[in-house]
Amino acid sequence: MGLFKTFSxxxxxxxxxxxxxSTYKQSLNPYAPGNQLFxxxxxxxxxxxxxxxLKDEDRLFTLKYYLK
Known part of the structure; x- marks a missing residue:
């Protein structure tokens, strides 16, 4: 609905x-087994x-845009 975009x-x-x-250690070592997904x-x-x-430019399916 496009309400509370800044908050959401x-x-x-x-x-x-x-x-x-919180996962920066795994990200700094990407070639260890299992760390690629980080x-x-x-x-x-x-x-x-x-x-x-760009939240102000996001007007698709927003009520404010259609009620003008």
């Missing part, structure tokens, strides 16, 4: 940032940062 996108970004930072969180974090920065 910010909360999602914050939670993912904490999970990425690197998948880094581009996801970049995408979430981009989504948060």
């Amino acid at each position: 996108y910010g909360a999602m970004l914050g939670m993912h940032l904490i999970s990425v930072l 690197w998948a969180a880094v581009p996801t974090l970049a995408a979430m940062i981009g989504l948060f920065l």
